[in-house]
Amino acid sequence: MKKVSAAFDGLKFSEGTLQHAIELAKQSKSLLSGVFLDDFTYHSYKLFDMVGSQGVSKDKMKHLLTADKQTRQKATDHYENECKKAQINYVIHHDKNIAIHELIKESIYSDIVLISADETLSHFEEEPPTGFVKDFLMHVECPVMIIPRTYHKIEKVVLLYDGSIASVFAIKMFNYMMPWMQNLGTEVVTVLDPEKEKHIPQANLIKEFVDCHYPKAIYTVLKGDEKKEIPAYLKKITNNTLVVLGAYQRGAISMYFKASMADLLMEELDIPLFIAHK
Missing domain, CATH: 3.40.50.620 (HUPs)
Structure with a gap:
């Protein structure tokens, strides 16, 4: 049995990565590790989103944090449901420290890592190759499969x-x-x-x-x-x-x-x- 790790941003979940990861895990009879990079420095909102009429609003901050938590949980639940539906062995990792360091560490203990080509692990959008993906490829400790935006069965x-x-x-x-x-x-x-x-x-x-x-x-x-x-x-x-x-x-x-x-x-x-x- 091999170990396949799939990197996910729970706030911008990649369906293409999930489908390729499940297909790879099924074909190779591997353990699929869903690596959810819940970096504590990364949120879906910007600083001004927390500002109210009297400065930073605790109520707004609480609401935004709760919304992010719910979004990440929804992504995790979707991953788990799809793995169960595919009848594959799977685990879930919630890595809460700096995302790039966590993913490099995960690669040491993986046979392969799958990651979307447009992954940024920030609320900023970038065209591939993103800075995050380039940095990861420079330091990864196992083979990597870069996933496109749209899933197509490989022929x-x-x-x-x-x-x-x-x-x-x-x-x-x-x-x-x-x-x-x-x-x-x-x-x-x-x-x-x-x-x-x-x-x-x-x-x-x-x-x-x-x-x-x-x-x-x-x-x-x-x-x-x-x-x-x-x-x-x-x-x-x-x-x-x-x-x-x-x-x-x-x-x-x-x-x-x-x-x-x-x-x-x-x-x-x-x-x-x-x-x-x-």
């Missing part, structure tokens, strides 16, 4: 391969977590710089490895700048596709100089991403 898998250890490691972790997806249509996509490369890096070895797990996989080679070619190519594919990539590196310096492919895909596409790094 195809694209494995991004660039010859790096990280890209191969991501494929390994994906196969470990979701072996039943070997039966789906699978495509290995590589981008070559025409001025530097003529062949897929370690072509014989990667094909030998992939064929062991995805014997019907097809191979697509694109030429040009990977930051332009990959998003453009994936935009032509259905929303029912999951993309696997080893995008984030541990070194903060390398991240400063080189934008992650994951960032680009979250910014331009609304599809699920499976991300793993060493």
Whole structure:
């Protein structure tokens, strides 16, 4: 049995994360941990919402706190009801300290964490990739599945391969977590710089490895700048596709100089991403 953790903001609950998490837990016969990030510094209201005619109103503050508590409880009840309906093993965690620290800690004890691409854990709205998600991906201790705004059942898998250890490691972790997806249509996509490369890096070895797990996989080679070619190519594919990539590196310096492919895909596409790094 594996442990699947799904991150939730109880004040802005992600239905897409819930549906993907339940599907993953059912297929893998895993324990699903609903991680409700009830950060004590985060509320749905702003400071001026508490101000009355004579300054900060205790009655308004009490009303707003009660409303947030009820909203969070409603989200927890919905999660629990859906888990019971799906007949899966589940637990509920209410993490009340700083959200990013709590979620990183949860990732240490998880096989995978699912989180919505537009999660902010604040009352501010951001377009993906949000600061919270980017920060989490930089420090997470297990594979992550980034969930799009809308749920679509996964029907195809694209494995991004660039010859790096990280890209191969991501494929390994994906196969470990979701072996039943070997039966789906699978495509290995590589981008070559025409001025530097003529062949897929370690072509014989990667094909030998992939064929062991995805014997019907097809191979697509694109030429040009990977930051332009990959998003453009994936935009032509259905929303029912999951993309696997080893995008984030541990070194903060390398991240400063080189934008992650994951960032680009979250910014331009609304599809699920499976991300793993060493």
